[in-house]
Amino acid sequence: MLAFDGQKLASNYDVFFDRIVNIAGAKVALVDVGDGNIDHLCGPPVMIVWKPKGGTVQGITVEQDGCGAPASVTDNSLYFVPYLLPGASKRVMQWSPQDGLTISGNLTYMPDPGTGWKDVDASKYEDMIDAFHNEAVYRDAETLLGKDMAILAASFLAAGGTKKTASDIVYFDGCAPHNCGGNHGFMAVDQTNHKLYFARSSGKPRMDVWPAVETWPADIKAALDKALGSPN
Numbered sequence: 001m002l003a004f005d006g007q008k009l010a011s012n013y014d015v016f017f018d019r020i021v022n023i024a025g026a027k028v029a030l031v032d033v034g035d036g037n038i039d040h041l042c043g044p045p046v047m048i049v050w051k052p053k054g055g056t057v058q059g060i061t062v063e064q065d066g067c068g069a070p071a072s073v074t075d076n077s078l079y080f081v082p083y084l085l086p087g088a089s090k091r092v093m094q095w096s097p098q099d100g101l102t103i104s105g106n107l108t109y110m111p112d113p114g115t116g117w118k119d120v121d122a123s124k125y126e127d128m129i130d131a132f133h134n135e136a137v138y139r140d141a142e143t144l145l146g147k148d149m150a151i152l153a154a155s156f157l158a159a160g161g162t163k164k165t166a167s168d169i170v171y172f173d174g175c176a177p178h179n180c181g182g183n184h185g186f187m188a189v190d191q192t193n194h195k196l197y198f199a200r201s202s203g204k205p206r207m208d209v210w211p212a213v214e215t216w217p218a219d220i221k222a223a224l225d226k227a228l229g230s231p232n
Helices: 128-133 135-154 218-228
Strands: 002-004 007-010 014-023 026-034 046-050 058-062 071-073 078-080 089-096 100-108 170-175 184-190 195-201 208-210
Touching: 014 071, 058 089, 058 100, 128 135, 128 184, 135 184, 135 195, 135 208, 170 218, 184 218, 195 218
Parallel strands: none
Antiparallel strands: 002 007, 014 026, 026 046, 046 058, 071 078, 078 089, 089 100, 170 184, 184 195, 195 208
16 A cells, blocks of 8 residues: 555555656656556556645556556656557656646557568567567568457567478467466468468467468468467
């Protein structure tokens, strides 16, 4: 629980004091307040605590979809810039003692401009999400996945490294943290033929596959079967 002079400000599973900063002459405390964040997909919401001149202690929580964002400090404002997965767009929030919490703008995930299939270098991938930095890969993935891109990208957050088929096609499987049964993803990148292959198991009887599994080369289909099981 977070309280000041007997005034309860917040209560949750996780209450963690971060730091005190000076914003426009006001001392402001930043406190992480969340439910433990067991899925690890994002940080906990942030509570801003301050005392206006002549007033009582105030607290306001900054979050989007249950997620917090790191606070960037300037002399006059706090900015909360969210971490984005491929396909995602979120608000950048701004706070000051004078104006309170406002929307500074929208932030959208973007690939590196001008990068094409010739620039793909899977040896540099720390994880498969790095593949989406390439503009050609990103645009092709966007065409295949549409609105499902962000949730599929979340399935790559907890995993090992990349592997290769006998035909030198790079592939990878991973899970949303602590949720392999609900979001287990697969991706293959065929640089030679400029093709992408995706699959996602979410506990439903049939997994989602892009494009239709009947069009997959045999060695990529075999890699999928080994990683996630057969989609049929």
